[in-house]
Amino acid sequence: MSTTEALLHGLMLALQPENLMWGFIGCFLGNFVGVLPGLGSSGAIAILLPVTAILPPTPAIIMLTGIFYGSNYGGTITTVLLNIPGEAATAITALDGNPMAKAGRAGAALGIAAIGSFVGGSIATVLLAFGAPSLAKLGLMMGPAERCALMIFALCLLAMLLGRKAASGMAAALLGLLIASVGIDPVMGMPRFTFGQPELLDGINFVAAVMGLFGMSEVFVALEQRLVGKITENVGPIMPTREDLRVSVKPILRGTVIGSLIGMIPGTNSALASFLAYGVETSVAKDPSRFGKGAIEGVASPETANNAFANANFIPLLALGIPGTASLAILMGGMMMYGLAPGPFLFRDNPDIVWAVIASMFVGNLILLILNLPLASMWIQMLRVRYSLLAPVIVLFTLVGSYSISSSMVSVWTTLTFGIIGFGMKKFDLPIAPMVLTMVLGPLLEANLRRALTISRGDFSVFFNHPISAVILVAAALVLTFLVLRLIFARSRTPSFDSED
Amino acid sequence: MTESSKRSRQVTFVRFALAVALAGTAGIAWMSFDLGIWDQSGPGPGFLPFVEAIGLGLIVLAGLPAYRASSDLLLMPANVTSILGQAAVVAAFAILMPYFGFVAAAWGIVIATAWLNGERNWLAMLLLGGGCAFGIQYLFAMLGTTL
Structure with missing residues (x-):
C-alpha cells in the first residue's frame, strides 16, 4: 500500500463516528486543561491520560494526540490573556501576545495563533505522513547497538539544548534513568531497588509519576505564588483583519518550516522552535522595534512553529520510538499502556492504528480551529473562574486519574511523592523534562545496551563495528564535545532552551 | 531574620540536601554493585544503575562546593x-x-x-x-x- 493510500485508509478510520467523537473529546479536554493557568501540554496529558484507559487502542491514541495538540492551543489563550505561559515554548508568545491583549487586540492575537497553528500543524502532519514511514524503514535495519546509539544521541542533543542548565539537566536525566531501573531487570528478570515491596516489582508507575511531576507540582507552585492573573477585559474581534492576515502569511510559512525541521530531530524541544522562529522574524522585520510591543508577527510565527514542531516531533516518536519532549514521552507511556511500542515495528505491526492516528491529526487540527475561532469566547469566560475554584478540580482530577490507573492507593502515593519531587526540582531550578524522557527511554536504552553487549560478549567495539551506530555515536561525541567546550568557554553567554515540555 | 542570615541558612540547607543526595547515590552504587555489574556474558543487572549513580554522584560532588556562587537563588518557598x-x-x-x-x-x-x-x-x-x-x-x- 502506498503512503497516500495508507493515509486515505487512515482518514476513513479517523472519520468513523467513534474515533471522531473521541478525537473531538480529546481536543476539547486538551484545550480545556491547556487553558488552565500554569498547566502546559505535559500537565494536560499527564492529568488526562487515565481518562483514555477505558477505550480500545485506536480511539484512545487518537484522543491522546487530541489532548496533546488541544493543550497546545489552549495554552496560547492563557499566555495571551493572562501573561501566564504554561511552558517555555509559549513564553515567547507572551512577549507580543500580551501587549496585543492590553491594546484590546487579544482576539486578533488568538485568531492568528489558531490559524497559524492550523497551517503549521497540517503541513507538519503531511511531512509526518510521508517522512515517518521512510524513517521507520531505516529503523527496521537497526539492531540493538544502533538503537542504543540513537537514544544516546537524542539524550546528548537534549543536554546541549539545555544550555546553561546542562549539568542540572544531566543530573535530572540520570535520576530519571535510576527511577526507571526500579523493578524487574529487563534482561535477567532480577528485582532491583524494590526493598522487598511487591508493589515496586512492576517498577514505579510512569503515569502516576508524571501526574505528580506535572499536575500535582503545579498545584504546589500555584499555592506558593498565589496564582492570580488579571484577565484583559476588552478582547476585541476574534477574526484577524485582512491586514493582519496579509502581514502574517510569511511569518506563518517561516514558522512552519522552522517548526517542522526542528521537530524532525530527536531530542530537540518546542521552545527552541518558537524562540528561533521569533528570532528570525525580528531579524527579517523592517522595523524590529515593534517586537515586544504587540507585533502580530511575533505571535503568528512562534505559535505556528510551536504547533508545526508538535506534529513533526511525532516523526522520531512513531518511526524510531524516540520522544522529543516530555509531552511526547508521556504520550509514548500511554501508548505502551496499550502494548503499542512506538518505533519502526509500529508501522509494520499496527498500520491501522498508526495511519488512523496520523490522519486524525488533520481532523484534530480542523476541530481545534473551530474550537478556537468561533468558540474562543467560551474559553475566555472560563478564565474568569477564580483559580481557588479551579485548583480543587485539578487536584481531584489528578488523584482520581492516578487512582484509576491501577485501582490502588499506591498510585496516589506515587503521585504525591512525585508532586513533592517535582516541586523541589522547580525550586532547585532542575529541569523536569530530561527526567521524564529518561524515565520512558531508560528501560529501552538498558535493554538495547545489554542486548548489544551480550551479543558481543561484553565487547564495546560492537557499537563501532556497525556503521550506523558508529556514525550516530560519533555525532553524539561531537555534540558532547561542543557542549563541554561551551560550558567551559561561554558559560555566561549561553542561551537556555530549557523547557518543561 | 536578616537577608544574609536567610541566605546563609539557605546555603546550609542546600549543601545538606546535596550531601544527602551524594550519600544516596553512594548507596545506590553500592546496591548496584551487589546486584552484579558484569559476568562472562556481559553486563549484569547492576551495570547501568551503577554507572548512572556514579555519574549523578560526580555531578552532585561538583555542585557541592559550587553552590555558594549561585546562592542568590530563592529556594525557600513562600506560603x-x-x-x-x-x-x-x-x-x-x-x-x-x-x-x-x-x-x-x-x-x-x-x-x-x-x-x-x-x-x-x-x-x-x-x-x-x-x-x-x-x-x-x-x-x-x-x-x-x-x-
Missing part, C-alpha cells in the same frame, strides 16, 4: 504552610478514602484545597465539592469502574 497543608490533604485523601468512600473523601479534598487556595465562599465550596464528588462517581459508574 510553606499552605503547601504542606496541600500535601497533608492529599495524604489524608489517600488514607481516608478506603474507610469513608470516594464521595466523602473527594468532597473533603475539594473544600480543603479551595480553602488553602484562598476561597472563603463556603456555599461555593460545598456545591463544587458535592458536584465534583457525585459527578465523578456517576461518570465512573457509567463507565463501569468503581471508585
Whole structure:
C-alpha cells in the first residue's frame, strides 16, 4: 500500500463516528486543561491520560494526540490573556501576545495563533505522513547497538539544548534513568531497588509519576505564588483583519518550516522552535522595534512553529520510538499502556492504528480551529473562574486519574511523592523534562545496551563495528564535545532552551 | 531574620540536601554493585544503575562546593504552610478514602484545597465539592469502574 493510500485508509478510520467523537473529546479536554493557568501540554496529558484507559487502542491514541495538540492551543489563550505561559515554548508568545491583549487586540492575537497553528500543524502532519514511514524503514535495519546509539544521541542533543542548565539537566536525566531501573531487570528478570515491596516489582508507575511531576507540582507552585492573573477585559474581534492576515502569511510559512525541521530531530524541544522562529522574524522585520510591543508577527510565527514542531516531533516518536519532549514521552507511556511500542515495528505491526492516528491529526487540527475561532469566547469566560475554584478540580482530577490507573492507593502515593519531587526540582531550578524522557527511554536504552553487549560478549567495539551506530555515536561525541567546550568557554553567554515540555 | 542570615541558612540547607543526595547515590552504587555489574556474558543487572549513580554522584560532588556562587537563588518557598497543608490533604485523601468512600473523601479534598487556595465562599465550596464528588462517581459508574 502506498503512503497516500495508507493515509486515505487512515482518514476513513479517523472519520468513523467513534474515533471522531473521541478525537473531538480529546481536543476539547486538551484545550480545556491547556487553558488552565500554569498547566502546559505535559500537565494536560499527564492529568488526562487515565481518562483514555477505558477505550480500545485506536480511539484512545487518537484522543491522546487530541489532548496533546488541544493543550497546545489552549495554552496560547492563557499566555495571551493572562501573561501566564504554561511552558517555555509559549513564553515567547507572551512577549507580543500580551501587549496585543492590553491594546484590546487579544482576539486578533488568538485568531492568528489558531490559524497559524492550523497551517503549521497540517503541513507538519503531511511531512509526518510521508517522512515517518521512510524513517521507520531505516529503523527496521537497526539492531540493538544502533538503537542504543540513537537514544544516546537524542539524550546528548537534549543536554546541549539545555544550555546553561546542562549539568542540572544531566543530573535530572540520570535520576530519571535510576527511577526507571526500579523493578524487574529487563534482561535477567532480577528485582532491583524494590526493598522487598511487591508493589515496586512492576517498577514505579510512569503515569502516576508524571501526574505528580506535572499536575500535582503545579498545584504546589500555584499555592506558593498565589496564582492570580488579571484577565484583559476588552478582547476585541476574534477574526484577524485582512491586514493582519496579509502581514502574517510569511511569518506563518517561516514558522512552519522552522517548526517542522526542528521537530524532525530527536531530542530537540518546542521552545527552541518558537524562540528561533521569533528570532528570525525580528531579524527579517523592517522595523524590529515593534517586537515586544504587540507585533502580530511575533505571535503568528512562534505559535505556528510551536504547533508545526508538535506534529513533526511525532516523526522520531512513531518511526524510531524516540520522544522529543516530555509531552511526547508521556504520550509514548500511554501508548505502551496499550502494548503499542512506538518505533519502526509500529508501522509494520499496527498500520491501522498508526495511519488512523496520523490522519486524525488533520481532523484534530480542523476541530481545534473551530474550537478556537468561533468558540474562543467560551474559553475566555472560563478564565474568569477564580483559580481557588479551579485548583480543587485539578487536584481531584489528578488523584482520581492516578487512582484509576491501577485501582490502588499506591498510585496516589506515587503521585504525591512525585508532586513533592517535582516541586523541589522547580525550586532547585532542575529541569523536569530530561527526567521524564529518561524515565520512558531508560528501560529501552538498558535493554538495547545489554542486548548489544551480550551479543558481543561484553565487547564495546560492537557499537563501532556497525556503521550506523558508529556514525550516530560519533555525532553524539561531537555534540558532547561542543557542549563541554561551551560550558567551559561561554558559560555566561549561553542561551537556555530549557523547557518543561 | 536578616537577608544574609536567610541566605546563609539557605546555603546550609542546600549543601545538606546535596550531601544527602551524594550519600544516596553512594548507596545506590553500592546496591548496584551487589546486584552484579558484569559476568562472562556481559553486563549484569547492576551495570547501568551503577554507572548512572556514579555519574549523578560526580555531578552532585561538583555542585557541592559550587553552590555558594549561585546562592542568590530563592529556594525557600513562600506560603510553606499552605503547601504542606496541600500535601497533608492529599495524604489524608489517600488514607481516608478506603474507610469513608470516594464521595466523602473527594468532597473533603475539594473544600480543603479551595480553602488553602484562598476561597472563603463556603456555599461555593460545598456545591463544587458535592458536584465534583457525585459527578465523578456517576461518570465512573457509567463507565463501569468503581471508585
